[in-house]
Amino acid sequence: MFISIFGSIEAGIFYAIMALGVYLSFRVLDFPDLTVDGSFVTGAAIAAMLIVSGYNPLIATVIAILAGFLAGCITGLLHTKGKINPLLSGILMMIALYSINLRIMGRSNIPLLSQETIMTKISQLSERIGFDQVMSSLFTSLGFTHLPRTFGIVIFAAVVTLLIKFLADYLLKTEVGLALRATGDNKKMIRSFSANTDNLTIFGLGISNAFVALSGALIAQYGGFADIGMGIGMIIIGLASVIIGEALFGTKTIAITTLAVIGGAIIYRIVVTLALRVEFLETGDLKLITAVIVITALVAPKIIDNFKEKQRRKRKRTEQMKVAG
């Protein structure tokens, strides 16, 4: 149990980078960008391909990020210059990327198990400096018997994801970032303050998909393979993370919202892990579970609000009745 929860937290933190990308497109730019399903795989495919070809896994990951940025920019171009509706631009890019990803990989699955990746480097480092031993003895003394292989990866995941979070927080507060947010909030207004909304949309989608590709590249190295189907439903997972996070942790400021999105991504993973432990559910039910989680996250807050509002009105009415005697 502890191992599988631990694993879902680990994976959740890596997926959180993808969720931050979805937050940028979906919330900040108000652009439902389906490119994500493709660009996630592009990140994984490029990283896996370059690692297998003997490149440094760090360089492979950086190139994956650049490829994601490019993919996002093309979706932005389709929408702004080609005047194609946002959903359709994303879908077109998504299916185009499916073929491109196959071309990059040359086959539908690349295993990385015997390769040197960022994850193997990190776990070696974590063992060498004695971090794993310290953590293991700590958890053993707390009474846990089954322990994960390494504690280095979860720390690495947290550091990378927080770096991306702070980068996003910073970016959204700069002059360019304010214009980017206004592009999603009120296009007419920001145009009258001399901002090129086309370029901002293209740039924003680029950054968003760069995050998504980074997440894909890290997940491939974490999971030990890149697969052509690993991006299916990724946009929904991203959305689920954003919605769950926002509902649970609030959206008071940008910094809180981005942290909420990370929290949402981790909670989503945990919920899925727990759901899959239920007797009658199988791995194949994953997408159905995801859909149910998203629907619940979307509908539940409204039902709760409605209920609270009804209670409030009821209370007011009884109060008034009492006053009237």
Add this chain to the structure above:
Amino acid sequence: MLTLKDVSITFNEGTLDEKKALQRTNLMLNSGDFLTVIGSNGAGKSTLMNITSGSLLPDVGNVYIENKDVTFIPEYKRSHYIGRVFQDPMAGTAPNMTIEENLAIAYSRNKRRTLRFGVNKKRKQMFKEYLETLHLGLENRLTAKVGLLSGGERQALSLLMATFTEPNILLLDEHTAALDPSRAEMITNLTGDIVKKYELTTIMVTHNMQQALDLGNRLIMMDKGQIILDVAGKEKNQLTIEKLLNEFQRIRGTDMVNDRALLG
């Protein structure tokens, strides 16, 4: 300062809905001029504004700002020179962003946007001082989301945002029309003060004749895509609503005759 030269634009050309929104319109504004524009619906007032701002491009004719031909310069680039306030109080501000963030966006209108923070201590102080001039207490709500403000407050903020960077031209498109009478009066007074303070070259479209008379040093009346009356200076000061109505009636009268002639 601003010149429109022989500007024409036709919508839906060649169809039954064809509409000549502007017909060989000429307009020249001097620096510091405050022009008010009146006319019935469909007279071409908004088209005049949109051609000036660049959200519409004319079929023929040219637009010059500071003797520079800007006819084909896109809207977002042209807004380096132009401040705008729209009729809809929701249109001029970003509702999900804070007051200080909105002001920071406006502050970047005539500058290059960089990767420096949009809101910093120095700017906060500056924004506060500007907000104080509105006398709405907004200076104490810098971090409130603009969507929480009332229509009047939002329009006052829009006006401030459009003007405090002192644009070469200020366009006001019926910017008080969606407000209740007392808020409208507040914005009207504010407009007069701000335009005077920064000596802005201004075009204001309005349906309110009293407002058109009270504000500005020049007035034009438009009808069917043409400027049919143009008064300035002393002559404008002596105008009354009655005189304007008579003028309106006189011109309308001729229109009626024309219509009848067409039907006949």
